[in-house]
């Protein structure tokens with residue numbers, strides 16, 4: 001079974017537009033779980049333009065599924081994770097001014113650095129996932145860091161899906177198969193939606209979790225949050 005973790009960054013974007021507490025991010029997280037989300041993902045960025053560090057602290061006691069915190073392991077991010085101790089931390093090599101995540105780790109170059117971070121996070125009791133492009137050399141090097149899982153960065157799959165979905169999935173399937181051989185768990189995310197999700201899930205062996213935010217929250221504007229989460233869950237059945 002592939003679990004659906006709902007990324008609630010965009011709910012915080014809407015809240016921040018007015019400076020009050022509407023929509024209420026904590027209520028939205030609880031409602032997502034009630035509607036079928038099997039995890040809640042947040043990606044606090046240094047400028048706190050959507051999820052704020054305080055949101056993450058407030059979410060931990062109310063999330064009843066799994067809290068997944070994504071981000072670049074800067075000193076501030078690591079302090080937050082040490083305090084909150086989420087079920088999962090996804091390490092993403094974002095530049096501070098990135099509009100959104102735009103690449104996976106170079107796990108060859110940063111092997112030793114990642115090894116140290118992974119060890120500390122695992123000692124805190126967190127499952128660790130490393131955000132990666134579907135590159136076999138990067139998957140092999142990720143396995144040497146001690147990480148529990150990798151998360152495949154699916155932007156290239158999503159953008160190639162409508163033109164040629166077999167070609168778009170091929171590098172991801174190879175990466176997933178290698179991850180399985182190496183004993184790495186597998187997550188995936190970025191730009192997944194109701195069109196491209198089912199095929200990804202069918203093609204990737206051992207896909208444990210997808211985290212989806214942008215398209216899901218856009219769909220919810222038209223379809224409603226409960227109905228939308230159920231529609232995404234059905235793609236993963």
Ligand SMILES: CC(=O)[C@@H](O)[C@H](O)COP(=O)(O)O
Nearest residue numbers: 009043070092100101189190
């Ligand atoms: C790692 C990843 O792909 C997601 O976290 C995505 O980047 C969402 O972040 P934003 O909501 O800031 O675009």
Ligand SMILES: NCC(=O)COP(=O)(O)O
Nearest residue numbers: 007189190191211213214
């Ligand atoms: N890890 C990916 C994620 O959390 C959501 O990405 P997106 O669906 O907002 O592109």
